[in-house]
Amino acid sequence: xxxxxxxxxxxxxxxxxxxxxxxxxxxxxxxxxxxxxxxxxxxxxxxxxxxxxxxxxxxxxxxxxxxxxxxxxxxxxxxxxxxxxxxxxxxxxxxxxxxxxxxxxxxxxxxxxxxxxxxxxxxxxxxxxxxxxxxxxxxxxxxxxxxxxxxxxxxxxxxxxxxxxxxxxxxxxxxxxxxxxxxxxxxxxxxxxxxxxxxxxxxxxxxxxxxxxxxxxxxxxxxxxxxxxxxxxxxxxxxxxxxxxxxxxxxxxxxxxxxxxxxxxxxxxxxxxxxxxxxxxxxxxxxxxxxxxxxxxxxxxxxxxxxxxxxxxxxxxxxxxxxxxxxxxxxxxxxxxxxxxxxxxxxxxxxxxxxxxxxxxxxxxxxxxxxxxxxxxxxxxxxxxxxxxxxxxxxxxxxxxxxx
Numbered sequence: 001x002x003x004x005x006x007x008x009x010x011x012x013x014x015x016x017x018x019x020x021x022x023x024x025x026x027x028x029x030x031x032x033x034x035x036x037x038x039x040x041x042x043x044x045x046x047x048x049x050x051x052x053x054x055x056x057x058x059x060x061x062x063x064x065x066x067x068x069x070x071x072x073x074x075x076x077x078x079x080x081x082x083x084x085x086x087x088x089x090x091x092x093x094x095x096x097x098x099x100x101x102x103x104x105x106x107x108x109x110x111x112x113x114x115x116x117x118x119x120x121x122x123x124x125x126x127x128x129x130x131x132x133x134x135x136x137x138x139x140x141x142x143x144x145x146x147x148x149x150x151x152x153x154x155x156x157x158x159x160x161x162x163x164x165x166x167x168x169x170x171x172x173x174x175x176x177x178x179x180x181x182x183x184x185x186x187x188x189x190x191x192x193x194x195x196x197x198x199x200x201x202x203x204x205x206x207x208x209x210x211x212x213x214x215x216x217x218x219x220x221x222x223x224x225x226x227x228x229x230x231x232x233x234x235x236x237x238x239x240x241x242x243x244x245x246x247x248x249x250x251x252x253x254x255x256x257x258x259x260x261x262x263x264x265x266x267x268x269x270x271x272x273x274x275x276x277x278x279x280x281x282x283x284x285x286x287x288x289x290x291x292x293x294x295x296x297x298x299x300x301x302x303x304x305x306x307x308x309x310x311x312x313x314x315x316x317x318x319x320x321x322x323x324x325x326x327x328x329x330x331x332x333x334x335x336x337x338x339x340x341x342x343x344x345x346x347x348x349x350x351x352x353x354x355x356x357x358x359x360x361x362x363x364x365x366x367x368x369x370x371x372x373x374x375x376x377x378x379x380x381x382x383x384x385x386x387x388x389x390x391x392x393x394x395x396x397x398x399x400x401x402x403x404x
Contacts (some may be wrong), residue, residue, distance in 0.1 A: 006242050007089075008030060009030075009032075010033075010036045011034065012228070013033060013036045013037060013040070014036070014040070015024060016040070016109070017040040017043075020041065023037050023040055023041050023246075024041065027041070030339055038074050038229040039074060041073065041074075042071045042074035042075060043074060043076050043077055044075070044076075044077040044078075044079065045075045045077070045078050045079070045082075045106060045110075046079045046080075046114075047077075047078075047079070047080045047081065047082075047086065047103055048081050049080075049082040049083075049084055049086040049130045050082065050172070052241070061102035063073075064102065065102035065105040065106050065119075066105065068146065069088075069105070069106070069109050071110075072106055072110050072111075073110075073111060074269065075106070075367050076106070076108050076112060076113055076114045076115070076153070077113070077114060077115040077116075078113060078115070078116050078117070079115075079117050079118075080103070080117070080119065081118075081119050082118070082120050083119065083120065083121055083161075083373055085120070085130065086206075087103075087120075087135045087136060087139050087258060088130065088135055088136065090135045090374035092104035098200045101136065101138075102137060102295055103138060103139065103142070104138060104142040104194070104374075105275070107142040107143060107145070107146040108142055108145065108146070108303065109286075109397045110146050110149070110150070111149055112149075112150055112152070112153040112154050112157050113147065113150040113158040114147075114148060114150070114151060114154060114156065114304040115151075115154075115175070116147060116156070116157055117156070117157075117158035117159075117160070117278055118158070118159055118160070118162075119159075119185075120160065120161040120162055121160050121161030121185050122390075124151070128161075129161055129162065129163045129185060129186070129187055129218055130161060130162055130163070131162070131163050131164060131165075131167065132159075132162045132163065132165070132168045133190065134221075134387060136164070141144065143171075144171055145297075147171060147175070149175075151174060151176065151177070152176075152177060154175050154177060154178060155177055155178060155179045155180065155182045155209075156178070156179065156181075157172070157175070157178060157180070157181050157182070158180075158181075158182040158184070158187055159182070159183050159184070159186065160182075160184045161184070161185045161186075162183075162191045163186065163188065163189050164186070164187075164188060164189065164227070165185040165188075165189045165190070166190060166230060169230055169231065169234045170234070170329075171205075171332065172231065172234050173234050173235075176209070176237075177209055177234075178209065178210050178212075178235070178404065179190075179210060179211055179212065179214045180211075180213075180217075180394065181210065181211050181212075181213050181214070181216055181235065182212070182213075182214040183216065183227075183231075184213065184214065184216040185216055185218045185248070186216065186217060186218065187217065187218060187219055187221060187224070187227075188221075188223040188224065188227035188230070189223075189225055190223045190226045190230075190319075199240040204396075207244075209237075209240070210235060210237060210238060210240065210241055211240060211241055211242050211243055212237070212241070212242075212243040212244075212245075213231075213241055213243070213244055213245070214244075214245040214247070214270075215227070215228065215245070215246055215248075215254070215404060216245075216246075216247035216251050216272075217248040217250065217251075217254070218246075218248055218249065219249060219254075220249040220282045221369075222251070222253045223250075223253075224249075224251060224253055224254050224384065225251075225254050225255075225256055225257035226253070226257070227337070227342035228233075228254055228257035228258065229257045231271075232257075232259050232262075233336055237347055238259060238261065238262070239259075239260055239261040239265070240265065241261075241265065241266065242265060242266055242267045242268060243266070243267070243268040243269075243270075244258075244262060244268070244269055244270070245267050245269075245270035245271075245303075246269075246270065246271050247270065247271075247305070247338040248274070249271060249274055249275070249282065250271070250272065250273065250274075250284065251282065251284075251289070252288060252289050252291075252292040255289075255292045255293060256292055262299055263294050263295065263297060265298055266298060266299060267298050267299060267300045267301065268299075268300065268301045268303075268326075269296055269299055269302050269303070270302075270303040270305075271290070271302070271303070271304055271305070271327075272304075272305035272306075272307065273305070273307070273320075273323075274307035275307075276307065276308045276320075277308075278319060278393060284323065285316075285317065285320060285323070288318075289322050289323075290319060290326065291321050293323050294326070294327070295326060295327065295328055295329060296326070296327060296328075296329060297326065297329050299327075299329050299333060299334055299337060300334045300335075300399025301333060301334050301335045301336075302327075302333060302335070302336045302337070302363075303337050303339075303342070304336065304337070304338040304339070305338075305339045306338060306340050306341065306342070307343040308340070308341065308348055310367040317348075317351040317354070317355070318354075320355060321355075321358050324358070324359075325363070326363055332363060332364060333362060333363035333364070334363065334364055334365065335363055335364065335365040335366070336359045336362070336365070336366050336367075336368070336371070337366075337367045337368075337369065338355065338359070338368050339368070339369045339370075339371055339396050340352055340368060340369070340370050340371060340373075341371040341372075342370075342371075342373075346353070349378075349382075351368075351380070352368060355368075355383070356368055356390075366388045366390060367391070367392070368390065368391045368392075369391070369392075369393075369394065369396045370392070370393045371393065371395065371396060372394045374393075375393045378393060386395070386396060388404065
């Protein structure tokens with residue numbers, strides 16, 4: 001019988017890192033495999049809070065957390081989903097003390113997180129945004145400490161459904177190994193009298209690896225631009241960002257706040273434009289918005305998302321060409337992919353055709369993805385695009401902003 005070196009067996013087990021069931025079964029096969037299996041089996045700690053949770057449930061979770069603390073060293077990824085607001089109002093025990101959350105017990109024993117994500121979003125396009133400071137102080141302290149202990153390993157941070165005050169942004173400071181930061185369905189609680197932080201000098205010892213940054217704003221507010229400015233200052237180094245995603249309701253303040261280094265170095269831009277009605281006060285097709293659109297000098301690929309509201313008559317979308325003409329660099333792009341969310345496709349087909357033809361003059365590859373469109377109708381209107389494989393119908397928009 002041929003003896004396979006343990007190192008090779010471990011490499012094979014590594015290939016099963018996403019197959020939890022098989023890993024569990026393998027743990028009963030060979031004791032020598034268990035250290036490798038534990039690395040994958042207990043890598044991710046996922047917390048899903050239930051609005052119907054009782055005090056008994058929390059008490060059980062706290063006892064369970066104490067029993068599994070020996071596995072905390074294996075945790076490198078934490079995902080918290082709290083759309084029901086449990087972390088802002090934990091139950092009180094019979095003697096009047098706060099029930100210590102199991103989450104804090106686990107977080108306090110982690111040492112080298114790589115990925116951390118937390119969502120407080122309750123769903124819907126206009127779901128409630130929760131203030132970061134509304135989370136109980138002991139929970140925030142555990143979260144912050146866990147991230148600070150992971151300075152040399154943390155690569156991904158994602159916050160969903162939170163508004164931040166200026167002091168809250170300290171949670172992003174000093175994370176030199178960050179590669180991705182995402183703020184989705186976010187806003188900024190900023191006082192105009194509050195001075196924004198100064199950027200960290202590029203020759204500072206805090207040089208980071210950050211290459212992708214996502215902002216998804218839920219409201220059109222002048223403070224959105226202040227959040228971009230503040231984040232570009234508190235992050236270790238934003239000069240190397242090559243991938244920027246701007247989603248939700250993007251206003252002129254966001255465009256004005258983009259640092260010059262981003263406009264110079266960005267090669268990939270994801271941009272969502274909503275309220276595409278020239279008569280809407282927050283329309284990005286307005287002359288005031290177009291005047292603030294900068295040029296992205298190194299841009300190679302553009303992912304564009306157009307959200308067009310219902311109308312009996314087609315809107316005049318010619319202003320979109322003015323915006324794109326300012327945004328594009330002098331050279332041709334490698335690709336432009338446009339996702340169209342238009343309610344009532346017939347009145348917008350001519351505008352989409354015009355947009356497609358315009359993009360063909362500026363990029364080597366152009367594709368249109370129609371969000372939840374009527375395939376049969378669109379195939380009759382755009383037979384050439386379907387034949388060429390440059391138009392798709394499906395559900396695309398969410399994947400663009402949420403995933404990393």
